[in-house]
Amino acid sequence: MKAAGRLLLVMLSMAACCLAQQNPSDNPATNRPASADAHSIPSAPTPQMTTATQQPPAGGAPLSLKNAENLAIKNNPRMSVARLSALAAQQVIRETRSTLWPTAVANLTAVDANPGTRITAGALNNPIVYQRAAVGTTVSQLITDFGHTRNLIASASLSAKAEEEDAVATKEQILLAVDQAFYAALQAHDLLTVAQQTVAARQTVSDQIQALFNSKLKSQLDLSFANVNLSQAKLLVLDAQNNENGALATLSMVLGYPRIQSFQLVKDTTAATEPPANVDDLISQALSTRPEILSLELQFRSAQKFQSAQHDLLFPNIRAVGTVGDTPVRNPVISNWYGAVGVNVEIPIFNGFLFNARSHEATLREQAVQERLADLRNTIARDVRNSWLNANTAFQRMDVTRQLLDQANLALDLAQTRYKLGLGSIVELSQAQLQQTQAQISSAQAGYDYRLALAVVRYETTGI
Numbered sequence: 001m002k003a004a005g006r007l008l009l010v011m012l013s014m015a016a017c018c019l020a021q022q023n024p025s026d027n028p029a030t031n032r033p034a035s036a037d038a039h040s041i042p043s044a045p046t047p048q049m050t051t052a053t054q055q056p057p058a059g060g061a062p063l064s065l066k067n068a069e070n071l072a073i074k075n076n077p078r079m080s081v082a083r084l085s086a087l088a089a090q091q092v093i094r095e096t097r098s099t100l101w102p103t104a105v106a107n108l109t110a111v112d113a114n115p116g117t118r119i120t121a122g123a124l125n126n127p128i129v130y131q132r133a134a135v136g137t138t139v140s141q142l143i144t145d146f147g148h149t150r151n152l153i154a155s156a157s158l159s160a161k162a163e164e165e166d167a168v169a170t171k172e173q174i175l176l177a178v179d180q181a182f183y184a185a186l187q188a189h190d191l192l193t194v195a196q197q198t199v200a201a202r203q204t205v206s207d208q209i210q211a212l213f214n215s216k217l218k219s220q221l222d223l224s225f226a227n228v229n230l231s232q233a234k235l236l237v238l239d240a241q242n243n244e245n246g247a248l249a250t251l252s253m254v255l256g257y258p259r260i261q262s263f264q265l266v267k268d269t270t271a272a273t274e275p276p277a278n279v280d281d282l283i284s285q286a287l288s289t290r291p292e293i294l295s296l297e298l299q300f301r302s303a304q305k306f307q308s309a310q311h312d313l314l315f316p317n318i319r320a321v322g323t324v325g326d327t328p329v330r331n332p333v334i335s336n337w338y339g340a341v342g343v344n345v346e347i348p349i350f351n352g353f354l355f356n357a358r359s360h361e362a363t364l365r366e367q368a369v370q371e372r373l374a375d376l377r378n379t380i381a382r383d384v385r386n387s388w389l390n391a392n393t394a395f396q397r398m399d400v401t402r403q404l405l406d407q408a409n410l411a412l413d414l415a416q417t418r419y420k421l422g423l424g425s426i427v428e429l430s431q432a433q434l435q436q437t438q439a440q441i442s443s444a445q446a447g448y449d450y451r452l453a454l455a456v457v458r459y460e461t462t463g464i
Contacts, residue, residue: 064266065182068255069464072178075256079174082167089160096156099149102141107325109134130334136325143318143343151309158302165295168463172291174254175464179455181254183448185247186265190444192240198437199233205416205429206230225426229433236437272398272450275391275457283384286461287377296376300369307362313355317346380460387456394450401439401446408432408439 073079113129120126142149206226212218245260252261276282287293324339348355415432418424458464 063263082170086163089163130331133329134327138323146315148312155305162295162298165291169291176459181251187448188244188247194440195237195240202230222426279388303366310359310362391453394453398446401443405439408436
């Protein structure tokens with residue numbers, strides 16, 4: 001009865017250990033506070049959440065730039081990938097931290113042996129083998145490995161924070177893609193409007209010249225020039241329609257929709273402001289706030305901790321071990337229960353220079369990350385300067401294109417008047433029409449180009 005009771009007690013302890021492993025809520029590692037980093041990563045969306053958020057707005061519903069950015073953050077799969085990767089990196093910390101916890105293993109053993117025999121080959125010992133059936137538990141606890149595990153935990157924590165910064169960088173990239181697609185769609189729509197107005201204006205001119213030709217007041221050459229200009233305007237409409245559909249397809253993809261959506265895009269009516277005056281301040285701000293730099297700095301610190309952990313492999317490993325069990329079926333010469341505790345010190349002596357090679361590899365990888373960080377700083381400084389120059393040029397182009405459009409409209413009015421009075425040729429009128437169309441296109445593009453250039457400057461410095 002006593003043996004059965006001890007056996008039941010051991011089996012209950014085994015069940016408790018299994019439940020402890022399956023329920024992580026009692027583990028302090030799972031209840032650790034979220035990273036104190038400046039950027040927090042929301043929890044990953046469930047499939048039900050993803051389906052709900054990907055419902056597109058009603059067909060032709062108004063869509064502002066801010067709403068488009070919010071939709072992209074909710075729906076874009078790249079954002080979900082970044083969040084899930086950051087959450088997975090948090091689990092690596094738990095995996096590494098588990099080394100500091102005790103490990104308990106339950107064993108159930110039954111042996112049918114030839115009585116009185118010994119194992120005489122395959123090992124240096126010479127144990128007797130008995131028929132038996134036993135159950136037992138072995139518990140092992142790390143006492144110290146002289147910083148190896150602690151450095152691994154620190155390395156994993158820094159890597160997890162780097163993943164969070166990568167998620168923030170992904171968010172900024174998605175927001176920039178939304179701005180690019182949104183302004184491209186608005187630009188394509190305005191260009192389509194210009195093309196349609198051009199067709200209407202040239203159709204009127206073509207009809208007038210047709211009537212004059214029928215009255216023998218204009219030549220066949222004039223009518224041919226007018227029809228050529230009208231056909232060119234119709235081709236411009238076809239290209240503009242195709243570009244608008246392509247821009248809407250790109251915008252729908254960035255917002256997370258597999259099919260093209262019909263949006264009624266809302267224009268930003270706020271007045272365009274001048275770009276920042278001092279580019280050096282922008283560069284300094286970018287070098288201190290860009291998530292790509294913060295991520296690489298964390299990766300460098302993680303590589304330093306990992307290098308220390310690899311170097312710590314050369315130190316001893318001290319572990320306490322305890323085991324207890326019961327043997328209800330046994331040889332009479334064996335006690336019905338067993339138990340022992342001890343301390344094991346594992347001292348690395350020689351393993352083919354494995355630990356030395358690991359430490360040297362970690363050192364080289366640490367230096368590689370440091371060089372990547374220096375290269376990234378140089379690249380970001382260049383990108384900020386280029387985006388600032390592009391913004392200044394785009395701002396100046398808006399004023400120039402307005403002047404160009406005013407002059408092109410005036411030139412067309414004069415050319416039409418001269419042509420009606422018989423003082424100008426059809427070639428002069430066609431040239432004035434072409435110049436007005438080009439000026440209208442340039443003017444429509446200039447405003448959106450500047451707003452997009454400002455968005456790029458914000459992305460390169462403080463983030464959108």
